[in-house]
Amino acid sequence: MAKAKRPPFGGFYNQPSIEDDAELTRVGPGTPCGNYLRRFWQPIAMVSEVKDMPIPVRALGEDLVLFRDKSGRLGLVHKRCSHRGTSLEYGIIGEQGIRCAYHGWAFDIDGTVLETPSEPQGSRLREAVCQGAYRTHEFAGLVFAYMGPPEETPDFPVYDTLVWPDGNHLVPYKLDMPCNWLQVHENAADPIHTAYLHSIVTGVQFTPAFAELPTIEFLDTPLGLLSVATRRVGEQLWIRASDVILPNVAQFGTGFVDGSKEKFALCAAFTRWIVPLDDTNCIVIGVRHFNDVIDPLKQGREDQIGLGKIDLMGQTDERPYAERQKSPGDWDAMVAQGPITVHRNENLSSTDKGVAQLRRQIRTGVRALQAGGLPAQPRRYGKGIVPTYNNETILRVPRLRGDDVALIRNFGHMVCNAAIESAELPPGPRQRHVEDVVRAMQDQGAFYVQANDRSSLEPANV
Ligand code: FES
Ligand SMILES: [Fe+2]
Structure with a gap:
């Protein structure tokens, strides 16, 4: 619909709106567009950025950590450790996954908790917890991530x-x-x-x-x-x-x-x-x-x-x-x-x-x-x-x-x-x-x- 024309020198009447088109612009977890973008493979980093240390990355409003474990697999996990929240950018990369520096919990690249070393023997705590993690795919020097529901992961196009x-x-x-x-x-x-x-x-x-x-x-x-x-x-x-x-x-x-x-x-x-x-x-x-x-x-x-x-x-x-x-x-x-x-x-x-x-x-x-x-x-x-x-x-x-x-x-x-x-x-x-x-x-x-x-x-x- 055409807008009413404002008079010359009419800046007073012409104040811009501050309301953006949130349905298309907002991308955080749970937003309509964020959910939509999460249904597609998204490149989040260049492969050359991933060296021997974990790197913090952001994507779709989420703080994440990207790393390559010593067996050569890429891991992309939520930045905050699921024990008490310190950043896994300070994690120690292992043969299988990454170990949090604070209390030593170890996570596989799919978020599985591998170890909770300070727990008593026989503790089943690790079975009840999972670190947030996403699938990755390397192609043409780029690291792609799929951040949607894992059961509906599309083929990589x-x-x-x-x-x-x-x-x-x-x-x-x-x-x-x-x-x-x-x-x-x-x-x-x-x-x-x-x-x-x-x-x-x-x-x-x-x-x-x-x-x-x-x-x-x-x-x-x-x-x-x-x-x-x-x-x-x-x-x-x-x-x-x-x-x-x-x-x-x-x-x-x-x-x-x-x-x-x-x-x-x-x-x-x-x-x-x-x-x-x-x-x-x-x-x-x-x-x-x-x-x-x-x-x-x-x-x-x-x-x-x-x-x-x-x-x-x-x-x-x-x-x-x-x-x-x-x-x-x-x-x-x-x-x-x-x-x-x-x-x-x-x-x-x-x-x-x-x-x-x-x-x-x-x-x-x-x-x-x-x-x-x-x-x-x-x-x-x-x-x-x-x-x-x-x-x-x-x-x-x-x-x-x-x-x-x-x-x-x-x-x-x-x-x-x-x-x-x-x-x-x-x-x-x-x-x-x-x-x-x-x-x-x-x-x-x-x-x-x-x-x-x-x-x-x-x-x-x-
Ligand atoms: S905060 Fe990571 S192991 Fe405690
Ligand atoms: Fe251009």
Whole structure:
């Protein structure tokens, strides 16, 4: 519903609300969204952070301790010892599990109390107690945890982009964000900002091609939505289509496209999760992909990727404030939305349809779980691999007389639909299939169809 317009100089009447959208933003134990996020495997640390000492970690409002026992198994347990609450970050790692420093209780990685050494012989106290613990899984240099009901642990989803092309090299990274998780995740469904924040308003941050205003579209996928930005770069059209995967995953193409060479890349340069530490802090944690399909010119910088760093400008607060004020990056824009963005204070526009669509999808998942349903798990190819839809596509499609915006929109729509409709094929043949389909459309002039669809000019509805 439209808000009443306030008079000029009417700040007095225009005080912002402080009531956030708690159904989507609050993540602690027992909250609707916290329960929902706990139904999915979440990366909580980089494997390289786990050395020979226990480390305190936070996730979804819980204080935890992560360690690797001397037999090589990862343990993730509640931070406070179930005897009298001292932190297990001071625990002594053993061959099997961890021993609390205070009175020597020993816990296995699943929380089983192995010993209560100060108890009299024959004591059965240890059988009555269990330390809170969670399952873990190591993948691609990341430690994932499942923090939901253990009897309903889902299979670990291996996205196709993580295992294709053959030889794909994954480099893990983790960045801190002192704000609510949702506003960071929503950035993935807001492609118009790549033109304004990363070029038009602040100067070129990635490549000059980003300054071209894209047509945007948001397609439903079995995983969530595909956020499609299509631009003209001279004689070429360039699609940057980003997977936004429920509940908190996204994938992106590269930041260094200049649009000069044709490209078919049904894969990703980044796969990342936005994992809440609590309601007002989160981490961006994921992997950068190195392969010849997504980055044929080898422009990625592996040495700039890791704990607190990524080879893309503006993703951290490490630049001086004066510099960030002149040319703010993603970190500045998202953190500056406040500790928790209050949706009531927003005025969503026609370019915010992806944000609105994402919120609706998450809200639907949260409510379905509350109503007793289980979150849908992604469909898979054989061998448990999950098809995804991220693509970076560049093709020669010259401007002709007529509506070039409609041509650009048609191109983005048709190529991304070909990617969505081919999800039953395994990754390699699928890439070739989509290229064949798109080149056939190009030969037939199928993109040159006038569109009268004005719906994209209407504001978004949440
Ligand atoms: S507080 Fe841990 S053993 Fe006593
Ligand atoms: Fe961005």
